[in-house]
Amino acid sequence: MLTIRCPHCGERTHTEFTFIGDGERERPADDASEAVWYDYVYLRDNRRGPLAEIWQHTLGCRGFALVERDLVTHAVSGTRPLPPARLPGASS
Amino acid sequence: MTYSAFRLFREGLRDHSGWEEAWRDAEPQPAYDVVIVGGGGHGLATAYYLAKEHGIGRVAVVEKGYIGGGNTGRNTTIVRSNYLLEANAHFYELSLKLWEGLSADLNYNVMFSQRGVLNLAHSDAQRDAHMRRGNAMRLNGIDSEWLTREQVAAFVPHLDVSENARFPVVGGLLQRRGGTARHDAVAWGYARAASRRGVDIVQNCEVTGFVIDGGAVKGVQTSRGTIRAKKVGIAVAGHTSHVAAMAGLRLPIESHLLQAFVSEPIKPFIDTVVTFGAGHFYVSQSDKGEMVMGGDLDFYPSYAQRGNLPIIEEAMSCGLQMFPALSRLRMLRHWGGIMDMSMDGSPIISKTPISGLYLNGGWCYGGFKATPGSGFVFAHTIARDEPHPMNAEFRLDRFERGYAIDDKGAGPTPQAH
Numbered sequence: 001m002l003t004i005r006c007p008h009c010g011e012r013t014h015t016e017f018t019f020i021g022d023g024e025r026e027r028p029a030d031d032a033s034e035a036v037w038y039d040y041v042y043l044r045d046n047r048r049g050p051l052a053e054i055w056q057h058t059l060g061c062r063g064f065a066l067v068e069r070d071l072v073t074h075a076v077s078g079t080r081p082l083p084p085a086r087l088p089g090a091s092s
Numbered sequence: 093m094t095y096s097a098f099r100l101f102r103e104g105l106r107d108h109s110g111w112e113e114a115w116r117d118a119e120p121q122p123a124y125d126v127v128i129v130g131g132g133g134h135g136l137a138t139a140y141y142l143a144k145e146h147g148i149g150r151v152a153v154v155e156k157g158y159i160g161g162g163n164t165g166r167n168t169t170i171v172r173s174n175y176l177l178e179a180n181a182h183f184y185e186l187s188l189k190l191w192e193g194l195s196a197d198l199n200y201n202v203m204f205s206q207r208g209v210l211n212l213a214h215s216d217a218q219r220d221a222h223m224r225r226g227n228a229m230r231l232n233g234i235d236s237e238w239l240t241r242e243q244v245a246a247f248v249p250h251l252d253v254s255e256n257a258r259f260p261v262v263g264g265l266l267q268r269r270g271g272t273a274r275h276d277a278v279a280w281g282y283a284r285a286a287s288r289r290g291v292d293i294v295q296n297c298e299v300t301g302f303v304i305d306g307g308a309v310k311g312v313q314t315s316r317g318t319i320r321a322k323k324v325g326i327a328v329a330g331h332t333s334h335v336a337a338m339a340g341l342r343l344p345i346e347s348h349l350l351q352a353f354v355s356e357p358i359k360p361f362i363d364t365v366v367t368f369g370a371g372h373f374y375v376s377q378s379d380k381g382e383m384v385m386g387g388d389l390d391f392y393p394s395y396a397q398r399g400n401l402p403i404i405e406e407a408m409s410c411g412l413q414m415f416p417a418l419s420r421l422r423m424l425r426h427w428g429g430i431m432d433m434s435m436d437g438s439p440i441i442s443k444t445p446i447s448g449l450y451l452n453g454g455w456c457y458g459g460f461k462a463t464p465g466s467g468f469v470f471a472h473t474i475a476r477d478e479p480h481p482m483n484a485e486f487r488l489d490r491f492e493r494g495y496a497i498d499d500k501g502a503g504p505t506p507q508a509h
Contacts, residue, residue, distance in 0.1 A: 001400060001401060001402065002392075002400070013402075014392070014400075014402075015402045018391075019391055019392040019393070019507065022346075022393075035492075038491065038492050039342075041435075041504050042344040042435050042491045042492070042504055043342045043343065043344055044333065044342070044343070044344070044345065044346050045333070045337075045342065046333035046334070046343070046345055046346050046347055046393070047333075047334075047337075048331070048333075048334045048347075048395045051393070053392075053393070069392075071347070071393055071394055071395045071396070072394075072395045072396055073396070074394065074396055
């Protein structure tokens with residue numbers, strides 16, 4: 001069981017959360033080129049190591065968090081609120 | 093040494109002292125025609141078909157651990173070809189046909205057992221979706237059969253098909269030619285058959301980089317030195333992104349964790365493969381009597397080959413919905429494997445932007461059943477530098493071109509496939 005510190009609710013088990021996606025990607029502008037959008041929608045670094053991910057506290061406050069987690073050890077090194085501009089579906 | 097009933101009889105008379113090692117543990121040579129990265133079922137099958145179908149002499153399979161120690165030995169051994177979309181249907185059917193002759197072809201018993209794969213349906217909508225898929229399969233020349241609730245009850249006697257179930261069974265889609273195989277035997281059988289055709293199988297040899305010159309691959313750097321090669325194929329399943337990144341490629345793949353479970357052995361209980369439709373759960377019984385079970389992904393990306401307890405509880409609760417009689421069964425062990433989840437749920441067997449470098453990955457949870465077909469078409473792709481008709485649509489650039497093959501219709505959300 002992973003434990004994740006929700007920036008709003010405190011430490012909870014990961015089963016309260018939903019993994020949303022890689023949090024290191026920047027959502028492109030609406031009028032960005034097809035190549036840029038292809039990169040954002042489909043391609044992933046999928047690095048073997050630490051990654052900033054977006055998780056949603058689905059069974060809690062429903063807020064989003066940026067979670068720094070290692071993909072090999074699963075250790076969570078830190079969490080912080082997701083900036084509003086990075087919210088999934090946020091329009092630029 | 094060719095295996096036969098006569099050989100077994102003769103060895104029985106002399107205390108089994110004459111068996112030779114099944115395959116040769118080779119030292120890496122300085123150069124090869126083709127190097128395959130990854131000594132799992134797919135890599136070994138590719139090497140075998142490169143030698144057998146395309147007459148390529150100098151082939152090596154380099155494996156960072158021991159052969160079959162990755163996902164080949166970490167699955168639930170299910171074989172089927174019950175797909176909706178044509179590209180997947182025809183490819184997995186090619187693979188299933190190869191399974192049907194595999195033990196004889198390899199002269200190695202892979203214990204392929206066509207005991208059927210039954211997908212349960214629990215609602216009118218699910219019945220319609222299953223029937224649609226079943227009809228699509230029949231149009232593609234693949235066997236499928238709709239079973240009513242009464243037929244399901246007769247086919248799987250211990251299954252709870254009563255109205256009292258939380259999700260009552262309304263019927264099921266059966267592919268009788270589907271079934272299971274012995275997963276380790278697939279790796280060992282391909283390794284032996286490839287080795288007999290001169291393929292070098294190099295274990296404990298981790299690839300640490302690629303030699304690329306002028307946009308063309310020239311070899312691989314490994315923990316045991318540089319190996320030159322005219323062509324290199326990547327078949328590393330969960331670590332596809334990790335290895336491809338060494339060649340500067342970014343892929344439409346996320347690596348996720350999937351667990352499987354085995355119970356203590358019991359008397360014969362089910363003689364087929366059954367999948368639960370109201371949750372994600374599948375079960376069969378091994379020849380040793382163990383119940384072999386699998387469920388959902390752990391739903392977060394991972395490169396750790398170990399699972400998490402909440403999914404075990406979730407999977408077991410699905411299992412008890414189906415088979416209440418298993419409530420006192422004890423679990424013997426569980427394990428995790430890393431799934432290279434692609435963005436449309438379908439595999440990638442393709443050329444890459446780098447000349448001479450070929451990619452086989454994105455298997456999601458479907459890699460084991462694909463082993464013979466994957467090796468067959470990947471060998472063709474490498475040998476001829478162009479895809480076989482059966483993997484022509486599994487191109488790496490299909491996402492960019494708008495030709496995703498999304499059997500489940502889940503979109504670019506890898507953990508949802």
